[in-house]
Amino acid sequence: MxxxxxxxxxxxxxxxxxxxxxxxxxxxxxxxxxxxxxxxISRTETYKGYRFDIGGHRFFTxxxxxxxxWQEVMGDEFIKVPRLSRIYYKNKFFSYPLEPYNALSNLGLINSTLIMWSYFKAKVQPNPVEENFEQWVSNRFGKRLYETFFKTYTEKVWGIPCTEIRADWAAQRIKGLSLKKAIVNALFGSNDTKTLIKEFNYPxxxxxxxxxxxxxxxxxxxxxxxxxxxxxxxxxxxxxxxxxxxxxxxxxxxxxxxxxxxxxxxxxxxxxxxxxxxxxxxxxxxxxKYRDFLIVSLIVDKAELFPDNWIYIHSPEFQVGRIQNFKNWSAAMVPDSSKTCLGMEYFCSEGDKLWEKSNPELIELASQEIAKLGLGVKLEDVEDGCVIRQYKAYPVYDxxxxxxxxxxxxxxxxxxxxxxxxxxxxxxxxxxxxxxxxxxxxxxxxxxxxxxxxxxxxxxxxxxxxxxxxxxxxxxxxxxxxxxxxxxxxxx
The missing domain is CATH 3.50.50.60 (FAD/NAD(P)-binding domain)
Structure with missing residues (x-):
């Protein structure tokens, strides 16, 4: 001993x-x-010289x-990375934070107006009960905006209805984020949000x-x-x-x-x-309870794809929840400059249908989905891939x-x-x-x-x-x- x-x-x-x-x-x-x-969960995995995160990790605080x-350990070995992310919803890409012309074009003037009307209605007549995610978000952003941008993605992440997720999680993760302000910005042209930083440190x-x-x-x-x-x-x-x-x-x-x-x-x-x-x-x-997570890392025979660090996939017809483009975090993550490495992130639970798929089946699923998303990748562009499973990635606030x-x-x-x-x-x-x-x-x-x-x-x-x-x-x-x-x- x-x-x-x-x-x-x-x-x-x-x-x-x-x-x-x-x-x-x-x-x-x-x-x-x-x-x-x-x-x-903040480790960096490697596969044939390609490096990828288990989800992206910004160094900003x-x-x-x-x-x-952070500075004591890494110092000048940090690089500055510009932040760019978008939301994919109903076959369209929304800049995040939303930009006026992009949002109006994608949502349409009528839908944008209805979102704002729903928001003002929630402010005048809020739900007196705030026990679950749906109630909390709807009170602050309006029911229509909740259904447009929050509901489908949140249920994809957690695998349970939003009415079964505690309001605590919304208060912790959403309050102060810019989706509400971004919609206002899309219509009225102002945004002073601090949390959506424009760049961050990254090893x-x-x-x-x-x-x-x-x-x-x-x-x-x-x-x-x-x-x-x-x-x-x-x-x-x-x-x-x-x-x-x-x-x-x-x-x-x-x-x-x-x-x-x-x-x-x-x-x-x-x-x-x-x-x-x-x-x-x-x-x-x-x-x-916990929510598990797996990432399918795809090696794509394309030197450049989309410019985002990551893209949120809100549309329920796709199983993938988020896509990382690791080359846009750091060029050093990809050993061959003529290739791109994408991280297709799937939220699941140990033992469910998605988790139980074999690695070849998951690579095939991810390849099919990336080809259908309109991100410039054809099925034949995917050369290789690997799968990493992460147990107990997210504590569940049920x-x-x-x-x-x-x-x-x-x-x-x-x-x-x-x-x-x-x-x-x-x-x-x-x-x-x-x-x-x-x-x-x-x-x-x-x-x-x-x-x-x-x-x-x-x-x-x-x-x-x-x-x-x-x-x-x-x-x-x-x-x-x-x-x-x-x-x-x-x-x-």
């Missing part, structure tokens, strides 16, 4: 950020990652310490380059990152985790530590505890998740040396910078501060409005008052 100061479970952005922050302050850790590479960490070789660099730093400073290592159990007593059991290349070993930070799916973490949690906690863990999570949070807070961080560690659909922020605060807790990670405001972090001044206010916090929480939630 080996002993370590801090044990970090998971080598994604959250886990590695916690280890990096501890390392900066001279506190050693060890990271255990089940996969064969670091980065989690207004959280000062997150930006500082030249993809987001995985960032986390591979962090791995190198940690390994070199005596805080090793172990890949292909699964945590299969956690033993606890007296409200403290005592040790974990790991499995590495068929070898099982126990590892003890003083502090523990976990970014593995919280539902899975609870199942690995010994002694087992109370039945009501396990029941809550079983109640948490009607019961909040109740389950409240039970889980209360139980986890009884442990004095265990913190959960990141998207799956906290079952929150957040962005990379928010995952990193929870990890930074977890590390600061180990270093002697006192932050309530569960009160980190997801919405503010996602919408990139959290400022350096606010972060400075947060850093001055030394104690937590349950009645007046001086944490991230109190400054937003």
């Amino acid at each position: 080996s002993t370590n100061s801090t044990i970090v479970i998971g080598g994604g952005p959250a886990g590695l950020t916690a280890a990096y922050e501890l390392n900066k302050h001279g506190k050693k850790s060890v990271v255990f990652e089940k996969a064969d590479r670091v980065g989690g 207004k959280v000062g310490e997150v930006e500082q960490l 030249e070789l993809g987001p995985g380059q960032m986390w591979e660099r962090v791995q190198q730093i940690l390994d070199g400073d005596g805080s090793p990152v172990h890949l292909n290592t699964e945590v299969i159990g956690l033993e606890h007593s007296d409200n403290r985790i005592r040790n974990i059991t790991i499995s590495q290349q068929g070898r099982v070993e126990k590892v003890t530590g003083d502090d523990f930070v976990s970014s593995m799916p919280v539902s899975l973490l609870l199942k690995k505890l010994n002694p087992a949690p109370p039945e009501e906690v396990l029941e809550a863990a079983r109640g948490l 009607g019961e998740y909040r109740q389950h999570l409240k039970v889980i949070e209360k139980y986890l807070k009884t442990f004095k040396n265990l913190q959960t961080v990141g998207r799956n560690g906290m079952h929150r659909y957040n962005n990379q910078d928010h995952s990193m922020l929870t990890a930074l605060l977890a590390a600061k807790n180990i270093l002697g501060e006192n932050h309530d990670l569960w009160n980190v405001n997801v919405e503010r972090s996602y919408h990139e409005n959290f400022t350096n001044e606010e972060w400075s206010q947060l850093k001055q916090q030394s104690t937590k008052d349950d009645n007046d929480t001086k944490s991230l939630s109190s400054v937003v």
